Amino acid sequence: SQQGEEDPQALSIQEGENATMNCSYKTSINNLQWYRQNSGRGLVHLILIRSNEREKHSGRLRVTLDTSKKSSSLLITASRAADTASYFCATDAGTGGGNKLTFGTGTQLKVEL
């Protein structure tokens, strides 16, 4: 199976609620990134967390990383309808300074009014 796997595959919540998505990976990493993709569009970088970091915040986003469990979570607080999108984790396990990102299959988030 692929390096990054998101869980759940799909999530539907009400506006104002928090959304939590999880990502598991298999190999050691340099960093882990989260991207968002609106339907049929390109990906947008949200946040990067390095292997020596445990938690990072950006606005309404909170990312955690547990390298012992090879897992990460993305929390979106006070969700809005505009947060409806697919969310992907991507791991950078490159050696020699290369940047080869391996993406998961994504979590489809739907935020309803």
Place this chain on the structure above:
Amino acid sequence: ETGVTQTPRHLVMGMTNKKSLKCEQHLGHNAMYWYKQSAKKPLELMFVYSLEERVENNSVPSRFSPECPNSSHLFLHLHTLQPEDSALYLCASSQEVRSNEQFFGPGTRLTVL
């Protein structure tokens, strides 16, 4: 989306056609990437270019031929494609191959009949 642009946005072609996808980045980046995104599958890295030199070819069939005439432009030449090649083709760029954040274009939705 003005950072990385892709044309055309949609393309329908027969298996015997020859077509090209174009990507242009206006960010002054030195690295460019082609990805393939198929339904229910993780994003697949196809090619990586650094300063117009191909640094990675991820076992992509020869019916896909990339070209990078300068650091701002990237092409993907297509010929004799198969229906299973139908997908969203995404172009991305980053400051350097070693940079952490990649910037994506909106993609070309390709349908092979």
